[in-house]
Amino acid sequence: xxxxxxxxxxxxxxxxxxxxxxxxxxxxxxxxxxxxxxxxxxxxxxxxxxxxxxxxxxxxxxxxxxxxxxxxxxxxxxxxxxxxxxxxxxxxxxxxxxxxxxxxxxxxxxxxxxxxxxxxxxxxxxxxxxxxxxxxxxxxxxxxxxxxxxxxxxxxxxxxxxxxxxxxxxxxxxxxxxxxxxxxxxxxxxxxxxxxxxxxxxxxxxxxxxxxxxxxxxxxxxxxxxxxxxxxxxxxxxxxxxxxxxxxxxxxxxxxxxxxxxxxxxxxxxxxxxxxxxxxxxxxxxxxxxxxxxxxxxxxxxxxxxxxxxxxxxxxxxxxxxxxxxxxxxx
Amino acid sequence: xxxxxxxxxxxxxxxxxxxxxxxxxxxxxxxxxxxxxxxxxxxxxxxxxxxxxxxxxxxxxxxxxxxxxxxxxxxxxxxxxxxxxxxxxxxxxxxxxxxxxxxxxxxxxxxxxxxxxxxxxxxxxxxxxxxxxxxxxxxxxxxxxxxxxxxxxxxxxxxxxxxxxxxxxxxxxxxxxxxxxxxxxxxxxxxxxxxxxxxxxxxxxxxxxxxxxxxxxxxxxxxxxxxxxxxxxxxxxxxxxxxxxxxxxxxxxxxxxx
Numbered sequence: 001x002x003x004x005x006x007x008x009x010x011x012x013x014x015x016x017x018x019x020x021x022x023x024x025x026x027x028x029x030x031x032x033x034x035x036x037x038x039x040x041x042x043x044x045x046x047x048x049x050x051x052x053x054x055x056x057x058x059x060x061x062x063x064x065x066x067x068x069x070x071x072x073x074x075x076x077x078x079x080x081x082x083x084x085x086x087x088x089x090x091x092x093x094x095x096x097x098x099x100x101x102x103x104x105x106x107x108x109x110x111x112x113x114x115x116x117x118x119x120x121x122x123x124x125x126x127x128x129x130x131x132x133x134x135x136x137x138x139x140x141x142x143x144x145x146x147x148x149x150x151x152x153x154x155x156x157x158x159x160x161x162x163x164x165x166x167x168x169x170x171x172x173x174x175x176x177x178x179x180x181x182x183x184x185x186x187x188x189x190x191x192x193x194x195x196x197x198x199x200x201x202x203x204x205x206x207x208x209x210x211x212x213x214x215x216x217x218x219x220x221x222x223x224x225x226x227x228x229x230x231x232x233x234x235x236x237x238x239x240x241x242x243x244x245x246x247x248x249x250x251x252x253x254x255x256x257x258x259x260x261x262x263x264x265x266x267x268x269x270x271x272x273x274x275x276x277x278x279x280x281x282x283x284x285x286x287x288x289x290x291x292x293x294x295x296x297x298x299x300x301x302x303x304x305x306x307x308x309x310x311x312x313x314x315x316x317x318x319x320x321x322x323x324x325x326x327x328x329x330x331x
Numbered sequence: 332x333x334x335x336x337x338x339x340x341x342x343x344x345x346x347x348x349x350x351x352x353x354x355x356x357x358x359x360x361x362x363x364x365x366x367x368x369x370x371x372x373x374x375x376x377x378x379x380x381x382x383x384x385x386x387x388x389x390x391x392x393x394x395x396x397x398x399x400x401x402x403x404x405x406x407x408x409x410x411x412x413x414x415x416x417x418x419x420x421x422x423x424x425x426x427x428x429x430x431x432x433x434x435x436x437x438x439x440x441x442x443x444x445x446x447x448x449x450x451x452x453x454x455x456x457x458x459x460x461x462x463x464x465x466x467x468x469x470x471x472x473x474x475x476x477x478x479x480x481x482x483x484x485x486x487x488x489x490x491x492x493x494x495x496x497x498x499x500x501x502x503x504x505x506x507x508x509x510x511x512x513x514x515x516x517x518x519x520x521x522x523x524x525x526x527x528x529x530x531x532x533x534x535x536x537x538x539x540x541x542x543x544x545x546x547x548x549x550x551x552x553x554x555x556x557x558x559x560x561x562x563x564x565x566x567x568x569x570x571x572x573x574x575x576x577x578x579x580x581x582x583x584x585x586x587x588x589x
Contacts, residue, residue: 161378191541192541193376193582193585194376196585218514221586262515264522264544264548266586267547272523272526273519275516275520275523276516279517280516
């Protein structure tokens with residue numbers, strides 16, 4: 001058995017609009033190794049959330065998923081796309097769980113914090129009775145850094161601050177000790193200081209429970225602080241993938257370079273920031289050549305007619321770009 | 332940047348009732364000065380009172396005590412009727428571009444609205460020219476005029492919001508987290524736009540943000556707020572290299588962990 005936990009193979013997601021299907025994710029390969037944190041970066045509309053939601057079968061009914069999602073469980077490999085909803089339900093919670101962007105809207109405002117976390121245990125029948133569930137919840141609440149968990153058990157979500165709510169969300173996702181955690185923009189709604197705490201918490205949880213994670217974000221700082229490897233997505237395709245260190249030290253794809261250089265940096269005072277020219281195109285358009293060619297600073301003509309394949313730069317660095325290929329940086 | 336003050340706050344305090352006889356002091360005895368043509372950044376975590384302070388400065392809410400002096404006149408005690416002329420000279424760009432534009436109005440009408448309200452244009456043609464001029468200033472195409480907000484991306488919507496804010500040639504604009512909802516590449520475009528406009532139009536800008544790296548790019552001076560008080564105020568160059576207060580150090584640590 002390999003040490004890969006989850007594998008997306010040529011995953012395509014399209015959404016029905018009127019009578020046709022708009023391609024949102026156009027063939028994506030992602031591998032999540034055991035115990036590692038994988039980052040999925042890109043701008044809004046690039047399909048990063050759609051890819052992640054397809055893993056848990058959370059897509060709207062108008063969406064169509066093609067390709068396969070392999071889950072390498074203890075003794076067997078299953079294709080999640082082939083599972084019935086009931087079977088997939090059994091996976092969500094004990095095996096895979098998810099944290100969403102806005103902690104306020106994903107918690108039930110009418111339910112006590114503790115009961116919400118305990119609900120997961122009771123639904124999956126992982127505990128004998130409520131008391132046992134309560135004990136487990138209190139133990140976990142204190143682990144995610146909520147002080148006085150016995151008292152807080154009876155609080156309602158509105159009594160918590162944003163950071164505390166996100167901690168409850170993490171506790172909820174962790175209570176069944178899943179093997180994979182998917183976090184969709186986990187810190188976008190939070191302050192920088194709270195962001196640092198939450199990222200540290202996710203990292204800690206991953207290490208102590210030997211859990212893998214997929215972090216979806218558009219924030220490069222989050223990636224640099226949290227992830228082991230990164231996939232850069234643009235318009236439903238992977239543009240570049242590499243280990244974190246390599247990506248920040250040696251970005252090769254023009255899109256990655258553009259993204260990294262448009263972040264203002266402390267200690268660096270340019271007159272104007274460099275930007276990626278043009279706007280993000282509307283999702284669902286299929287290009288003949290490279291998806292990025294219209295906004296690319298390189299004037300390679302080939303890009304307009306042909307789609308670049310993945311070029312291997314090193315053991316853990318791959319890029320899909322003709323310009324890189326042309327410059328002969330292939331090892 | 333000149334030595335002339337555009338707006339200053341003197342010992343301003345504002346508290347809100349939080350049920351019963353309890354009060355939450357959002358802004359606690361704050362004094363600050365802003366000079367003509369400078370960009371002052373207001374930094375702090377959510378709930379530290381930075382948005383309340385901005386609203387107080389713009390006289391959108393009344394202070395409990397203290398003075399707000401705009402161009403030499405204390406506007407905090409003026410009645411609504413006498414404050415009105417000052418409203419024209421202060422404008423705001425909001426955080427969420429989608430919810431700050433009326434979905435049922437065309438871009439043409441959105442940008443022209445302040446011009447209509449203040450009756451600054453004598454004829455329809457003059458107003459139309461001004462709207463086109465504003466559109467050009469924020470790098471939008473003329474074809475945008477007859478479209479509705481939902482037909483634009485987040486960055487373009489924010490450009491429309493900026494065009495509306497500068498329509499009356501204000502002296503001061505307040506940007507309340509105006510770029511935090513945008514993607515990095517779009518954020519860079521909007522930041523460049525704001526910097527350029529400031530230079531071209533000589534605007535003074537109060538820039539509210541929680542992102543210190545963004546502030547580093549745009550601001551001349553930085554004011555750090557914590558718990559309703561200003562805990563540090565300094566030129567940009569010194570605040571990053573030599574932070575004085577504990578809280579500023581804490582903020583800088585949080586982003587430099589990478």
